[in-house]
Amino acid sequence: MNFDVYKLVDVNDDIIEELLSWKYEKPYNIYDLHLNNYLINKDKWGNEQFALVNGGDIIGQVACQIIDDNMWVGWSLKPGLCGSGIGDLFVKKCIDELISLKKYSGEYIFLKVVDWNKRAIKAYEKAGFMYYRNTERKEDDKLVRYFIMKKVMMYLDN
Template sequence: MFSWRYDKPYNVYDLYLNDYFKNSDLWGVEQFALVENEKIIAYVSCQVIKNDMWVGWSLRPNLCGSGTGHEFVEKCTVELISLKKHYMKDIFLKVYSWNTRAIKVYKKAGFVYYDKFIRVENGEDTEYIIMKMDIK
């Protein structure tokens, strides 16, 4: 189920490292998966915190770079807005600043730069970009 592995440096997104995803109490509430032949091919996480929706996506590695990522993000966004009744509000995401591939997908799907922050991870400064989508 959690078998895919990304090449470096994207391996920080490997599903087997994600303990949050392993919490089945959150499946269908904050976590959603696209499954084919009993294997996860895409994953979406969604949390509403203080009326702000925060989302994250993950595609199976062989689907990355295929030009379909923005369509996946767009369709998931529409579904999450409906499911969470999150109308007329912003949607946010955070992404490693070095992940230009994902940032390009998010921009194509309608997200824009909002802010950035630095977090210390494994003793090193790691920069994140925050992006948002205005829902009208």
């Protein structure tokens, strides 16, 4: 897949409609975007919520927040592309686009992933992220364990 032709764009009503239709196979269905109220908050569109697209081809949803001068990211790859071995390339493209869009020059980029999602963790490690620490959160009366991962950023002076 040629990621060079894909660009990060602000989400809009049409993009949201497609994203909300995405369905993941179990156990990854916890990532179904129709469960995500944050995504449909229009105040976040173009500020924290984006999509990776080429024309009408939407391949990913991307979220980004700058907290205490650190970039925190999250994303969803189109369900039909999951498990195809391109996750690390998708992550790298999203990061490149976010750095450019946000003019980010911080030292780290962080993400949070459920500890059992080995497929995503492998992609993140291939994209340069490393384990940082654990965290837990109660969700639907269950304690869910997450890994916080970070990527050390190195910038070349021009």
